[in-house]
Amino acid sequence: xxxxxxxxxxxxxxxxxxxxxxxxxxxxxxxxxxxxxxxxxxxxxxxxxxxxxxxxxxxxxxxxxxxxxxxxxxxxxxxxxxxxxxxxxxxxxxxxxxxxxxxxxxxxxxxxxxxxxxxxxxxxxxxxxxxxxxxxxxxxxxxxxxxxxxxxxxxxxxxxxx
Amino acid sequence: xxxxxxxxxxxxxxxxxxxxxxxxxxxxxxxxxxxxxxxxxxxxxxxxxxxxxxxxxxxxxxxxxxxxxxxxxxxxxxxxxxxxxxxxxxxxxxxxxxxxxxxxxxxxxxxxxxxxxxxxxxxxxxxxxxxxxxxxxxxxxxxxxxxxxxxxxxxxxxxxxxxxxxxxx
Numbered sequence: 001x002x003x004x005x006x007x008x009x010x011x012x013x014x015x016x017x018x019x020x021x022x023x024x025x026x027x028x029x030x031x032x033x034x035x036x037x038x039x040x041x042x043x044x045x046x047x048x049x050x051x052x053x054x055x056x057x058x059x060x061x062x063x064x065x066x067x068x069x070x071x072x073x074x075x076x077x078x079x080x081x082x083x084x085x086x087x088x089x090x091x092x093x094x095x096x097x098x099x100x101x102x103x104x105x106x107x108x109x110x111x112x113x114x115x116x117x118x119x120x121x122x123x124x125x126x127x128x129x130x131x132x133x134x135x136x137x138x139x140x141x142x143x144x145x146x147x148x149x150x151x152x153x154x155x156x157x158x159x160x161x162x
Numbered sequence: 163x164x165x166x167x168x169x170x171x172x173x174x175x176x177x178x179x180x181x182x183x184x185x186x187x188x189x190x191x192x193x194x195x196x197x198x199x200x201x202x203x204x205x206x207x208x209x210x211x212x213x214x215x216x217x218x219x220x221x222x223x224x225x226x227x228x229x230x231x232x233x234x235x236x237x238x239x240x241x242x243x244x245x246x247x248x249x250x251x252x253x254x255x256x257x258x259x260x261x262x263x264x265x266x267x268x269x270x271x272x273x274x275x276x277x278x279x280x281x282x283x284x285x286x287x288x289x290x291x292x293x294x295x296x297x298x299x300x301x302x303x304x305x306x307x308x309x310x311x312x313x314x315x316x317x318x319x320x321x322x323x324x325x326x327x328x329x330x331x
Contacts, residue, residue, distance in 0.1 A: 008299040009307065012247045016217055016291050022166040027284055028193070031168070035192035035280040042188055049181040081224050082179055085255025085276030089185065096277075103255075 046090035047134065053083050054131055057099075061124050065117055073115060077106040083127065091136055094143045098126045098150060105154045119153055126150060166291065168194035174216040175200045176207040176233070177253070178225040182278075186220055186253065189283055204228025208236060215244040218290060220283075223254035223265070230254070231268045238269040238305045246304065247297060249290035253278065269305025271295065 060079040064072040083099035102123040109115060126146050135143050173195050177183045183200050190198055199214055201207035205228050207221070219237075223230040230252060238246050252270045254261070262273050271294075272286040295306040 006300075009296050010299075011296045012294070014291075014294050016171075016249065016294070019170050019217060020166045020168060020291055022291065027281075027288065028166060031193045032280055032284055035189045035284070038188045038192040039185070039280060042185060045181075052181065053179070075226070078224055078226060081255050086179060086182055088277035089182075100255075 043091065046092075047131075050083075050087055050090050050092050050095060050131055053079075053086055054127060057083060057124060057127065061120060064115075064120065068115065068117070070111065073106060073111075076115075076120065077103060080106060080123075092131065093138050094130050094135055094140065094147065095127050097147050098123055098130065101147070101150050101154050105157060108158050116157065119157060122153065123150060166194075166288075168287075169196045171195050171218060172197040172199070172214060172216045173218045173220060174198075174207065174210055174214065175220045176202075176204070176225075176230065177222040178202050179222070182222065182253075185278060186283070189278075189280055190220075193284065193287070204230065204233040207233055211237065211248075212242065212244050216248065218287070219248060219250045221250055221252050221270075223252055223256055223261075231265065231270075234265075234268045234270055234305075249294070251283075251286045251290065266308050267303070269303075271306050 057076075057079040060072070060076040064076045066072075080099045080103040084096050084103050086096075087093070087099060088096035102120065105119065105123075106115060129146075130143055138144075168190075173190055175183050175186050175190070175198060177186070177200075180202070183202070187198050187200065199210055199216065201210045203225050207219075208228070210216075211219075221230045221233065228236075234250050234252075237243050237248060237250065249271045250269065251272045251274060252265050253274045253276065254265075255276045256262075256265075257275045265273050271290055274282050274286055297305065298307045
C-alpha cells in the first residue's frame with residue numbers, strides 16, 4: 001500500500017547550459033566525426049588492451065583457485081564483468097559473450113553454493129582461445145559452438161535443484 | 163553544428179580500467195572537452211570531486227572498494243558533497259533492466275550500457291545539458307526525478323518508498 005509522505009520536487013538552475021551555451025540542441029556532427037576518427041586511431045591498440053584484461057582475469061582465476069573465498073570470488077566476478085563490457089567496445093564481441101556468461105554464473109549463483117572451478121576454467125580457456133585466434137566475427141562456427149555449450153552449462157548450474 | 167562550448171566543461175571520468183578511461187577521454191577530447199580529470203576508483207573520485215567540483219561525471223559501476231552506485235549515493239546525500247546536483251552519466255557492462263532501475267534509484271541521471279559508442283556518449287552529454295531532470299527529495303531518496311515525463315504534474319503519494327526499501331535489503 002502506498003504511504004502518504006511529503007515529496008519535494010524542484011528544478012535546480014541549469015548551470016551546465018549556462019556554461020556551455022548551445023541552444024539548437026542538436027548533435028554536433030563535426031565533433032562526432034572527430035570522435036569516430038579518434039576511436040579508429042585507437043583500434044590498433046584494442047587487441048593489446050584485451051590481452052591485459054585477459055591477464056587480469058587469469059590472475060583472478062588463479063587467486064580463486066588457490067583460495068576460493070568471497071573476496072577472490074568477488075574479484076573474479078569484477079574481472080569477468082569488466083571484460084564483458086570492454087571486449088564488446090574493443091571489437092571482440094564473442095569474448096564479451098563468454099565473459100557475460102561467466103559473470104552471470106558468478107552473479108546469479110547463490111553465495112552459499114560452491115562455484116565450480118572447472119566451469120570457470122572452461123570460460124577462461126574459451127576467452128583465451130578466442131583472443132589468441134583473433135576471432136572477432138560473431139558468425140565463427142567454432143566460437144558459436146563454444147558459447148552455446150558454455151551457456152547450456154551455466155543454465156544447468158543455475159537451474160534450481162529439485 | 164550545435165554550438166556547445168565543451169571546452170568550458172569540467173568532466174571527471176571514473177573507471178578502474180585504464181584502457182576504458184583512455185577510450186572515454188579520447189572521445190571527450192574529440193568533442194572539444196579540454197578539462198578532463200580521471201580517477202581509478204570511488205574513493206579517489208570522491209577526493210577529486212571535492213577538489214575540482216566537476217560539471218559532469220562519467221562513472222563506471224563495478225569497481226573495487228566504493229562502487230559507482232555508492233559514489234552516486236554519497237554525492238547526492240553526503241553533507242560534504244561539493245554539488246549534490248552534478249549530472250552523473252553511468253557507463254556500465256550491466257544491461258539488465260533491474261540494473262537500470264537500481265542506477266536510477268541511486269540518483270544516476272543517464273545510463274550507457276557498454277559497448278561504448280561515440281553517438282551514445284554525445285547524446286547523453288546533450289541530454290544532461292538540454293534536458294536536466296527536476297530533483298526530488300523524499301524521506302528515502304534525494305536525486306534526479308526518476309520519471310522522465312509528467313513529473314511536474316505529479317502531486318500524489320510517494321510510491322517508491324517500498325521499492326527502495328527492497329533494494330536496500
